[in-house]
Amino acid sequence: MFDVNARIGHWPYRPVGTVDDLLKNMDALGISCACVSSLDAIHFLNPQDGNDSLARAIAPHRDRLVPLAVVRPEFAGWQDDLTRCLESHGMRGVVLYPNYHLYDLDDPEATELGARCSEAQIPVFVQVGLEDARRQFGRTIVPDVSLESVGAFGREHPSLKLVALGLKFGQPDQLRQPLPKNFYFDTSNYERLGDLEFAVSHFGVDRILFGTCAPLFHPRANADKLRCADLTAEQREAIGQGNARALFGL
Amino acid sequence: MIIDCHVHILNAEDEHLSEVLRAADRSGIDKMCICSLGRQWVEFPSALQLEEAAADVRAACERHPDRFIGFTYVSADHLDTSLRLIDSEIASGPSRIVKLWISQFADDTRLTPIIERAIALDVPVMAHAWMKATGNMTKESTYRHVANLAARHPRLKVWMAHYAGRWEEAARVVRSLPNLCLDTSGGEPEDGIVACLLRHLPPERLFFGSDVPGRSFSVQMSKVLSAGLSKEHQSMILGENVRRWLHV
Numbered sequence: 001m002f003d004v005n006a007r008i009g010h011w012p013y014r015p016v017g018t019v020d021d022l023l024k025n026m027d028a029l030g031i032s033c034a035c036v037s038s039l040d041a042i043h044f045l046n047p048q049d050g051n052d053s054l055a056r057a058i059a060p061h062r063d064r065l066v067p068l069a070v071v072r073p074e075f076a077g078w079q080d081d082l083t084r085c086l087e088s089h090g091m092r093g094v095v096l097y098p099n100y101h102l103y104d105l106d107d108p109e110a111t112e113l114g115a116r117c118s119e120a121q122i123p124v125f126v127q128v129g130l131e132d133a134r135r136q137f138g139r140t141i142v143p144d145v146s147l148e149s150v151g152a153f154g155r156e157h158p159s160l161k162l163v164a165l166g167l168k169f170g171q172p173d174q175l176r177q178p179l180p181k182n183f184y185f186d187t188s189n190y191e192r193l194g195d196l197e198f199a200v201s202h203f204g205v206d207r208i209l210f211g212t213c214a215p216l217f218h219p220r221a222n223a224d225k226l227r228c229a230d231l232t233a234e235q236r237e238a239i240g241q242g243n244a245r246a247l248f249g250l
Numbered sequence: 251m252i253i254d255c256h257v258h259i260l261n262a263e264d265e266h267l268s269e270v271l272r273a274a275d276r277s278g279i280d281k282m283c284i285c286s287l288g289r290q291w292v293e294f295p296s297a298l299q300l301e302e303a304a305a306d307v308r309a310a311c312e313r314h315p316d317r318f319i320g321f322t323y324v325s326a327d328h329l330d331t332s333l334r335l336i337d338s339e340i341a342s343g344p345s346r347i348v349k350l351w352i353s354q355f356a357d358d359t360r361l362t363p364i365i366e367r368a369i370a371l372d373v374p375v376m377a378h379a380w381m382k383a384t385g386n387m388t389k390e391s392t393y394r395h396v397a398n399l400a401a402r403h404p405r406l407k408v409w410m411a412h413y414a415g416r417w418e419e420a421a422r423v424v425r426s427l428p429n430l431c432l433d434t435s436g437g438e439p440e441d442g443i444v445a446c447l448l449r450h451l452p453p454e455r456l457f458f459g460s461d462v463p464g465r466s467f468s469v470q471m472s473k474v475l476s477a478g479l480s481k482e483h484q485s486m487i488l489g490e491n492v493r494r495w496l497h498v
Contacts, residue, residue, distance in 0.1 A: 017441065132438050134382040134415060141383060189438060193273055193463035214441070218476040221439035221469045228276045228468035 001031045001226070002241035003219065004125070005165050005186045005211030008057055009039030009050060013137050017215035019057055019065075025214065026064065029223040032241070033064055035125075037095045039215070041070035042130075047101075048081040055089040066248065068093045068125065072101045073109035079116070086120060092248055093123040095165075097130070098145050105145070105153040114157040123161040123247055126150055129189060130166055130216070147174040154180035161247055165211060169195055172203055179203055184247065186211030187222050187239065196229040196239070205235045209244050253319075253489035254467060256411060256435035256459025257282040261289060262309035270462065271317060277467035283459075283492070284310055285321035285349050293387060294353045297331040300324065304335045304345075311344035319498060320345030321376065325353040326360035336367050346496045347409070350377045356391040357398035365403050374407035374495055375399070376433075379414040393420035400430040407495055409457070412436040417443055421450035428455075431491065435459030439469050444477035444487070453483040457492045 003026070008019050016039070017025070026034060036058060041050025047070040058065045069085035071078050071094050085091040094117055098105055105126070117124050129144040136142060144166075154162040164172075164185040169192040172185055188211040190199065199208055210226060212219035226240055244250075254274065260266055274282060286303035288295050295303075300323055307320040322339040324332035339345040348368050350356055356377035368375050377399065379391045386392065393414035400408040408430040414420040415437055424430045434444065434456060447456060460470035474487050 014442075133384050134380065135437070135440075136383050138383045191438075191466050191469050193466055194269060195466055216441065217439045218441040218472060220476040221472040224277075224468040224472045224475070225466060228273075228466075230272070230276065 001029070001210050001223065002244040003031050003034035003212045003214070004163065004209045004244050004247075005188050006034040006036045006214045006219070007039040007216075008036050008054055009041070011039055011216065012043055019061070022214055022219075023061065023064070025219045029219055031212075031219065031223070033066060033244075034212075034214075035066045035068050035093070035244075037068040037070050042097055042100050046075060047072050048084070051081065051085050051089065051091070055091075062090075067091045068095050070095050070097070071113060072103075073113040074101070074103045074107065078109070078113070082113070082116065086122070093117075093125060095125045095127060097127050098149070099142050100127075100130075105149045106156070110153070111156065114153060114160055118157050118160040123163055125163045125165050126153070127165045128167055128171065130213075144171075147171055148176075151175040151180060151183070154183045158182060163209060163247070166213065169198075172199070179207060183207065184209055184243070187225060188213035188217060191225070194230075196225065196231060200231065200235055205238045206243055208239045209247070210240050251280045251489045251493065252278055252471075253281045253283065253458070253492050254279050254460050254462070254471075255283045255457040255492045256433050257284050257462045258464070259284050259286050259306060259310055260463065262306040262313075264313075267310055267314065271314065273462070273467055274317075277471060279467055279471075280489070281317055281319060281498070283319045283321060283347060283496075285323060287323060287351060293389075294327060295323075295325055297328040300328055300331055300335060304339050307345060308339060308343055315344065318344075319347070319496060321347045321349040323349045323351065324364055325351075326358050326364070327353055329360065329363060332364055333367060336364065336371070340373055341371055346373055346498065348373060348375045350375060350391075352378060352387050352390045354389050356395040357402065361399075365399075365406055368407075369403065369405050372407075372497075374409045376409040376411055378411045379420075380412055381414050381416040381419070393423050397423050397427060397430065400424070400427040404429055407431075409433065409495075411459070412461070413443070413447060417447050421447045425450050431455045431457055431495070433457040433459035434473050434487070435470060436461035436465055439473055441476070443473050444479070448477070448483075453479070453486050454491055456487045458488045
């Protein structure tokens with residue numbers, strides 16, 4: 001399997017697993033590759049500090065871990081950081097957290113970032129929801145990114161491969177139909193009775209990527225979700241890794 | 251035997267029950283405790299809606315007696331109906347558990363006749379509970395309401411659903427109440443939930459549950475399967491504990 005949604009770093013509200021824990025779980029669950037981004041970068045003032053430490057942490061494991069850059073497009077000098085991530089760190093995509101970093105996807109800086117990623121032919125991952133609002137530390141509740149803005153961002157950049165991370169059951173339905181052709185979503189928080197079966201029949205198997213949201217979620221949750229779903233072997237293979245490999249041209 | 255202690259049915263139609271059973275089979279679940287909150291899931295159900303819920307659970311249990319164990323949904327707002335349903339569905343029917351949801355707090359003293367009947371029948375009372383950062387419903391219990399219920403009635407088997415959504419605190423608050431167990435149903439599959447609960451509670455006091463259909467069997471069971479438990483403790487949480495409580 002190929003996990004498109006894993007992170008490495010610290011989380012302010014509870015202890016989470018390390019890179020060694022991630023690799024151990026990947027071995028146990030049959031996950032051969034994982035996209036990883038910096039968990040620290042979500043809360044660091046300058047996410048580039050997280051990107052740099054991520055690159056160092058995964059250097060011995062580049063055969064299995066595919067790094068992604070966390071970018072704040074309203075933070076001065078992000079263009080240089082993106083260049084450093086792509087050219088020096090070999091990062092293969094960009095992760096955006098509009099509701100943690102407080103910007104809108106239609107802001108001019110985000111539009112410029114979308115254009116740059118289109119030109120560089122790298123995918124952009126938008127983290128729509130990361131934490132259950134009911135369980136967040138009460139001081140600041142971070143809401144989900146609006147689905148309308150994600151859909152609009154995808155339509156604004158039609159040649160950009162856009163992946164929504166952490167969508168809940170029912171949220172892909174809120175994007176204006178039909179789904180933009182460049183739009184994908186991951187399995188990490190998509191849960192209900194018959195979840196993947198519904199997603200395949202309504203959105204097409206080629207839109208769905210295996211994601212775990214490790215280390216915030218245990219990766220077994222999504223490995224078992226895919227294993228127990230009533231899908232054909234071909235559909236399981238596409239969601240499990242084929243779609244992700246195609247996304248990155250691997 | 252794996253028993254999912256927290257499953258909702260939306261109706262008693264064959265198509266829906268078959269979908270639940272097929273998914274349970276794929277996840278290796280042998281039996282399920284099933285609850286109906288009526289067809290509309292209203293915050294304050296009418297007596298008629300309690301009866302409708304009971305009829306759906308009875309029909310499903312009678313159709314699949316080897317797979318389903320019933321909850322009987324009651325409310326302090328409709329005491330006579332609730333007591334009558336406990337007699338018809340539990341004392342003389344296929345259900346084994348009294349269910350409280352969000353029409354009253356779990357420690358509401360109007361519930362006392364229902365509690366006394368549950369003690370007499372030796373059946374547990376399961377109380378929904380959550381502690382939400384976004385704010386609870388009008389009469390949605392937190393772990394403190396459920397702990398009050400257990401402390402007031404030490405002979406009652408009290409079952410707190412969803413580890414109240416805040417397992418880090420709930421386990422500490424209920425530690426001294428041996429008549430109270432928690433189920434692991436619902437919410438997101440955060441890493442470390444069961445391990446955290448077991449730092450404060452013995453494994454005998456945890457039940458595996460899913461909250462299907464709003465959640466899935468496999469994801470919710472992974473909370474237990476990923477906890478690094480001994481075979482014995484895993485087996486207890488996945489079914490033996492609730493089987494022992496329910497005498498099934």
